Amino acid sequence: MADGYDPTSIELRWQQRWIDEGTYEIDNDDPRPPYYVLSMYPYPSGPAHIGHVRNYTFGDLLVRYRTMQGDGVLSPIGFDSFGLPAENAAIQSGMHPREHTDANIEALSSSLRRIGAVYDWRRQVKSHDPDYMKWSQWIFLKFYEAGLVFRDTAPVNWCRGCQTVLANEQVIDGLCDRSSDPVERRDMEQWFYKITDYAQELLDDIDDLDWPERVKIMQRNWIGRSEGAEFGLPIAEADGSARTDVEPLSVYTTRPDTSFGMTFAVMAPEHPRVDELTSPEHAAEVAAFRTDTSAKSEVDRLSTVGDFTKRGVFTGSHVVNPFTGVAIPLYLADYVLTTYGTGAIMAVPAQDQRDWDFATAYGLDIVRTVQPPDDFDGEAYTGDGPAINSATDSLDLNGMGVTEAKAAATDWLEQRDLGVRKVNFRIRDWLLSRQRYWGCPIPIVYCESCGEQPVPLDELPVELPHDIEFLPTGQSPLLFHEGFLTATCPSCGEPARRETDTMDTFVDSSWYFLRFADPFNHDAPFSAEAADHWLPVDQYIGGVEHAILHLLYARFFTKALADLGAAPATLREPFQRLFTQGMVRLGGGRMSKSKGNLVAPEAIIDEVGADALRLAILQVKPPAEDVDWEDFQIEGCSRFLNRVWRLAAPGTDLFSSARTGDLTDADVEIDRATHVLIDRITGDYDRWSYNTAVAAMMEFTNAVYKYVQSEQGPHRDTLDAAVDALLRVMAPAVPHISGELFELRGHGDIHAQPWPGFDPAKLVTSTETMVIQVNGKVRDKIDVAVDISDADAEALALASEAVQRHLDGGEPRKIIVRAPKLVSIVA
RNA sequence: GCGCCAGUGGCGGAAUUGGCAGACGCGCAGGGUUUAGGACCCUGUAUCCGAGAGGAUGUGUGGGUUCGAGUCCCACCUGGCGCACCA
Numbered sequence: 001m002a003d004g005y006d007p008t009s010i011e012l013r014w015q016q017r018w019i020d021e022g023t024y025e026i027d028n029d030d031p032r033p034p035y036y037v038l039s040m041y042p043y044p045s046g047p048a049h050i051g052h053v054r055n056y057t058f059g060d061l062l063v064r065y066r067t068m069q070g071d072g073v074l075s076p077i078g079f080d081s082f083g084l085p086a087e088n089a090a091i092q093s094g095m096h097p098r099e100h101t102d103a104n105i106e107a108l109s110s111s112l113r114r115i116g117a118v119y120d121w122r123r124q125v126k127s128h129d130p131d132y133m134k135w136s137q138w139i140f141l142k143f144y145e146a147g148l149v150f151r152d153t154a155p156v157n158w159c160r161g162c163q164t165v166l167a168n169e170q171v172i173d174g175l176c177d178r179s180s181d182p183v184e185r186r187d188m189e190q191w192f193y194k195i196t197d198y199a200q201e202l203l204d205d206i207d208d209l210d211w212p213e214r215v216k217i218m219q220r221n222w223i224g225r226s227e228g229a230e231f232g233l234p235i236a237e238a239d240g241s242a243r244t245d246v247e248p249l250s251v252y253t254t255r256p257d258t259s260f261g262m263t264f265a266v267m268a269p270e271h272p273r274v275d276e277l278t279s280p281e282h283a284a285e286v287a288a289f290r291t292d293t294s295a296k297s298e299v300d301r302l303s304t305v306g307d308f309t310k311r312g313v314f315t316g317s318h319v320v321n322p323f324t325g326v327a328i329p330l331y332l333a334d335y336v337l338t339t340y341g342t343g344a345i346m347a348v349p350a351q352d353q354r355d356w357d358f359a360t361a362y363g364l365d366i367v368r369t370v371q372p373p374d375d376f377d378g379e380a381y382t383g384d385g386p387a388i389n390s391a392t393d394s395l396d397l398n399g400m401g402v403t404e405a406k407a408a409a410t411d412w413l414e415q416r417d418l419g420v421r422k423v424n425f426r427i428r429d430w431l432l433s434r435q436r437y438w439g440c441p442i443p444i445v446y447c448e449s450c451g452e453q454p455v456p457l458d459e460l461p462v463e464l465p466h467d468i469e470f471l472p473t474g475q476s477p478l479l480f481h482e483g484f485l486t487a488t489c490p491s492c493g494e495p496a497r498r499e500t501d502t503m504d505t506f507v508d509s510s511w512y513f514l515r516f517a518d519p520f521n522h523d524a525p526f527s528a529e530a531a532d533h534w535l536p537v538d539q540y541i542g543g544v545e546h547a548i549l550h551l552l553y554a555r556f557f558t559k560a561l562a563d564l565g566a567a568p569a570t571l572r573e574p575f576q577r578l579f580t581q582g583m584v585r586l587g588g589g590r591m592s593k594s595k596g597n598l599v600a601p602e603a604i605i606d607e608v609g610a611d612a613l614r615l616a617i618l619q620v621k622p623p624a625e626d627v628d629w630e631d632f633q634i635e636g637c638s639r640f641l642n643r644v645w646r647l648a649a650p651g652t653d654l655f656s657s658a659r660t661g662d663l664t665d666a667d668v669e670i671d672r673a674t675h676v677l678i679d680r681i682t683g684d685y686d687r688w689s690y691n692t693a694v695a696a697m698m699e700f701t702n703a704v705y706k707y708v709q710s711e712q713g714p715h716r717d718t719l720d721a722a723v724d725a726l727l728r729v730m731a732p733a734v735p736h737i738s739g740e741l742f743e744l745r746g747h748g749d750i751h752a753q754p755w756p757g758f759d760p761a762k763l764v765t766s767t768e769t770m771v772i773q774v775n776g777k778v779r780d781k782i783d784v785a786v787d788i789s790d791a792d793a794e795a796l797a798l799a800s801e802a803v804q805r806h807l808d809g810g811e812p813r814k815i816i817v818r819a820p821k822l823v824s825i826v827a
Numbered sequence: 828g829c830g831c832c833a834g835u836g837g838c839g840g841a842a843u844u845g846g847c848a849g850a851c852g853c854g855c856a857g858g859g860u861u862u863a864g865g866a867c868c869c870u871g872u873a874u875c876c877g878a879g880a881g882g883a884u885g886u887g888u889g890g891g892u893u894c895g896a897g898u899c900c901c902a903c904c905u906g907g908c909g910c911a912c913c914a
Contacts, residue, residue, distance in 0.1 A: 213831070213832090214830095214831055214909070218908095221909075221910055224910095224913070226913080228914080251914085252913095252914065253914060254914065255914080335914095336913095339913085341913075345914045355914085424913080426913055544909095619839090619840095619852065620852090622840085626907085630838095630839095631838075632839090632853095633839075633853050637852085639867095640852085642866090642867090646867090687843085691839090691841085691851085692840095692842095694852085695841070695850065696850095696851080697851095698851055699850075705868090709868085771847050773895070775894080775895095776895050778847055813894090816846095821847090824846080
C-alpha cells in the first residue's frame, strides 16, 4: 500500500494542530456542563517515564471522552517545581536549580505532547513561578492571620543525609523516605500549619468521598482518632499519701476501665516535669538515660522486641492511683512519646503488652482487671471480658464488659473532678519549615524591637535571590545571602532580618488545583466564583503513594480556604472522585533511575507511535493494578492499528469493492455488532475498564474483517457506518490515528464529534443459544427464538437427543427453565 | 498481630445480576501469499483419555448453600499493600 500507516508524521501533525487551534482550551464562561479532570501535579524530573505515561494516558482518555460526551472539560497541567532534587543537583553539578528545573519542565512538557495528552496550556502553573509563589505566601499570611500558623520549638525529624528537617509523613520506619538515612531528633524553631484544628472534620468527611476504600482507610488510620479519659495522678508523699501542693501528673488512656490494674506510671524522657519529679539520688541515672534516649531512633524506641531492662529508669518518686489510693512508682521509659497524649501514661501490664514487658523487666506488680477466656495463654490480654479486681467503696466495675466499664470509670472521674472524657488524634500539626533554598520563602521578617512580623501583602512575593552559591554544608544558602537577609520592619521601619526557612513543597501542591480554575487572577489566588464553577475536581488521577501526605494536606487547605472566605463556603472537599492507578514495574522489581532500568517511552513512540503505546497501556491490565513492563504487548497493539488503518483508509481494495443495493442478513448482523460495540465501550469507559474496551475494539475489527472478506462482500453503507463508529469509540484512546482516518474519510474533526449513541432496540437478537444442562452439566445447545415460552423451551430441551441419552430412560425429577438462555434438568 | 486487596491456560487477563469458564491479546503450531525474508491473511491452541464421535477433570486448599458456584457463606494456604504496638 503506497499510503501506509505512518504514525510519526500523523502524530506530530495532530499534536501541533491541537495546540495551534487551542482545541482543549476552555474558558470559564463556556456554556457546556463543567467537568474537571486532573492528574496529580508532577514533579519535573526530566522526560516522562513509563509510569507518567500510564497516568497521563488515563487522564487524556477521560478528557477526550468527556469532551465527546458534550462536557466543557477543564484539563490543566502544571509542575511541582520546587524541591530537593534540583538543589542537590545544583550542589553536585553547579547548575542553578532554576535552570535545572526549567530544562526538566521543558523535557516533561515535550513528553506529554508526544504521547498526545492535551491540556489548556494557557492555564499552566509552576510552583517556582513568582506569580504562583506570591499566592502561596498570600495563603500563608491569611492562615497566619487566622491563627492557623504558629511557630514553636519542637523536636524535629532531622535527616543527616539530606541535612534537613522532615515531616512525620516523610519518615518511614525511622528512615528518610528519600535517602533512607536514619532520622535523628533535634530541637529547632519551626513553622507549623495547624491541621489538627481540622482533624475531626477531615475524618468525618472521608465517608462521603468517592475514593478507593484503602485510601480512605489509610487516611482514617493516619488521623488516628481515639476516645479515652485524661486524668491526674497525684504526686505521693514519702508515706504514700497524695500531695495537694503539687499539680498531679496528667495521663491519657483509652482504657480507663483497667485503671485498677495500674501498678506503675511512666513519663516520656522529654517530659517537661522530669527534673521536678526526679529525686536527687536518682538524678544522675535519669540524666544518663535521657541522653541515651535522645540518641535513639524512633524505630528503636517504638520497637517491642528485645530486652526492656535498659529502656527505662526509676525516678525515685511515686504517684497515687486515684482509683485505689495506692502509691505506685514513677518511671521514665523510651517507648512513651512526648508528642502523643499528655506524654505520660498509667501503666497497666495485665492489659498492655509493652507495659507487661516493662513490668517483667523491672519486677513490677501485674494485676489482671479483665478476665481473659479460659483458653487464653498469652501475656497481656487486650480483648473483651468481665472486669475483675476492680472495686472500691466508691466504684465497682466488677462484672462489667469493657465498654460499660470504660463509661463507668470515666463517669466516676468526671463526677469527682479528677478527669475528663478526651478525644485524642494521632495526626500532628504540619511542620512546613525547610532549611533549604529551592522552595517558597516564608514571608516573615524578624525585627529587634517589634519581633516577628508578617510581610505586608502588597510586598509579595518574597522572591528567591538568583546569585547563590551552593555548598555541601547542609545549611541553607539563604543564611549567607546579605541581600536576601536584609529587610525592613513593616511595623517600625527599622532594619530587620528575613526568615530563611522555605516551605515544604507539599504546600505548593495543596492548592494548585484551585489556581487552575482561575490562573490569570491578579487580585487573588483564585476567585470564589471560578472555584465554585470548576471545583470539586470531578476526577482526580494519581498514584496511591500520595494517599496520605498530599491528599490530606490538600483537603485541609480546601477546608481552611473555604472557612477564610477565599473559596466558596460550600467547598468542603477538593477531589470528589479519586482514581489511583497502579505502578509500572520491571521484572517484579521497581524501576528507578539509580538502577538504570528505566523504560524510555520516547524510543517506543519513535518506533511504533504514541497511539500504539497508549493502546498497549490501556490493554495490558486493569488501570488500578500494578503492571510489569515485560507484559506489555506493544507489537500486538501496533498490528491492530495497522489492521484498522487498512480497513478504514480510503482508496484501499477493501473499501472500493463494497457493494450497494439491498441489505442482507450479514449487513444486519454487522449493524447490530456496531451498536453492541458502542454500548460496550461506553460502559467500559465509564467504569475505567479500559482493557476490556480495547478487547471490544479488536473483536469488532475481527468481525468486520470477516464480513468484508465474506463471499458476498460488504455493503458500502453498512461498512461505512461500522468503520466510522469504530473510529469514534477509538478516538479517546488513540486520538491521532482515529483523527487522521476520520478526516481522510471526509468527515471532519473526530474530536469535535458527539459521542455515538446506540439504539437499544438493535442490541437484541432474534435468536439466542439455549444451554441445556442435565445434573448441572451442559449436554446440548439449541438456537431458539428469544421470546420462546418456558413450556416450549422445556419441551425442546426434553426432545434433545443428547439430553435423552443422559437421562438414560429415567424421568426428570425437576426442571428449571430460564428461557431463552437455559434449561436445567435434574435426573 | 490487626485491616484491606488479590490468587483463573505457557503468559497478561475476560466472565456487569449465581446460568456455556478461558473473551481479547501475547506466545506457540499448521496452512496460504511472497523470488526470499518481513509484513499480511486463514485455521488451531486448558488438561487428560480417545483415530473420531464423545467423555472425564478443571478457576489457591478443604468444607458448605444451590437444580447450578470463578462468583455467595465458613475455615485455611500463598502473595501484595497499609497499620503496628500512639497509651
